[in-house]
Amino acid sequence: GAGVSQSPRYKVAKRGQDVALRCDPISGHVSLFWYQQALGQGPEFLTYFQNEAQLDKSGLPSDRFFAERPEGSVSTLKIQRTQQEDSAVYLCASSSGPSGNTIYFGEGSWLTVV
Amino acid sequence: DQQVKQNSPSLSVQEGRISILNCDYTNSMFDYFLWYKKYPAEGPTFLISISSIKDKNEDGRFTVFLNKSAKHLSLHIVPSQPGDSAVYFCAAIPKSGSARQLTFGSGTQLTVLP
Secondary structure, eight states, X not given: OOSOEEEOSEEEEOTTOOEEEEXXXXXXXXXXXXXXXXXXXXXXEEEEEETTEEEEOTTOOSTXXXXXXXXXXXXXXXXXXOOGGGOEEEEEEEESSSOGGGOEEOOOEEEEEO | OOSEEOOOSEEEEETTSOEEEEXXXXXXXXXXXXXXXXXXXXXXXXXXXXXXXXXXXXXXXXXXXXXXXXXXEEEEESSOOGGGOEEEEEEEEETTOOGGGOEEOOOEEEEEEO
């Protein structure tokens, strides 16, 4: 498709389980962002890639969170040893440049940790 | 500490009337502001933006006003339509910043009643 694609759309994980969330950005977009959106809140920045380089990971909440984009296209956000507070929607976005108005969001991966 | 605040979690407006969504910010370094619209189970989509060198930007039925001295911006939708019912997020980027520094408010659920 033409938009940002995320999978899985919904994931229920048992506490302590590892999860991997995938993002397929718009073809040719060099910038890729991950956001976390808790219930009733706005999206919060997690990490940013320019091509395969992770230029900013200041928003990752703990060392249990890890993101990669090895070939500069598809990205994976991995959460190890999930905790209940990790329950949120994880949004991926891509853009062809740095300006905010060119960011295109995916539909999100809804993670529930039980 | 929330740097971008949307103090009204919800707003209901009659079809054809004006919808006014408000946003306040605390960081005086913010100089580019955006509004995103989000339907259920979809990612946010860019709606309209404004630079701090302007106090108004208009795009069809949507107008954003910026009052820098009050650190306040608002989104006006005239006339409101049922299809405008969605969550609206205000977001801001600091001077010399980029999309990775987007800071979102917590959103306002707009319901346009037919």
